[in-house]
Amino acid sequence: MSNWLADWVADQLRSGAARRSAPAGVGGDAMYVYGSIGVDAALTSTGDIWVGTYDFDTVEGTAATVTWHRAVGLERLGFIVIAARRFPVLGGLLPARPANAAGCPACRATGDWHLFSADRKESLRIRGMICKTCGGLGWQS
Numbered sequence: 001m002s003n004w005l006a007d008w009v010a011d012q013l014r015s016g017a018a019r020r021s022a023p024a025g026v027g028g029d030a031m032y033v034y035g036s037i038g039v040d041a042a043l044t045s046t047g048d049i050w051v052g053t054y055d056f057d058t059v060e061g062t063a064a065t066v067t068w069h070r071a072v073g074l075e076r077l078g079f080i081v082i083a084a085r086r087f088p089v090l091g092g093l094l095p096a097r098p099a100n101a102a103g104c105p106a107c108r109a110t111g112d113w114h115l116f117s118a119d120r121k122e123s124l125r126i127r128g129m130i131c132k133t134c135g136g137l138g139w140q141s
């Protein structure tokens with residue numbers, strides 16, 4: 001991984017454009033790129049994505065314990081696609097589309113999660129959720 005990412009992540013943290021994240025066991029800088037109910041994702045200066053899931057299953061319902069894991073494959077791609085919508089420079093971390101790649105049928109090549117009717121004639125596009133077949137790229141090689 002080239003240095004531009006490490007420099008960029010450091011810049012985001014220094015300028016306050018992104019919040020610092022500190023997944024357990026990760027050295028170097030990491031910044032939050034996604035946050036939702038019960039799930040956070042952080043990008044490290046080496047291009048790794050770490051996903052934190054919160055366990056709210058406590059008696060008081062207030063304290064939460066977070067468990068981090070390093071995302072690989074489609075899960076990592078999906079979070080980078082989401083992050084690149086907010087920080088376009090991160091598109092540089094995504095693979096280039098090969099000339100012979102086919103559009104992903106599961107999301108109609110949009111990268112967004114789709115729910116299909118039983119006969120697959122109709123679909124509902126869920127913006128902001130990533131297609132689990134292609135990781136949000138919109139194509140498959």
Ligand SMILES: [Zn+2]
Binds near residue numbers: 106131136
């Ligand atoms: Zn897809």
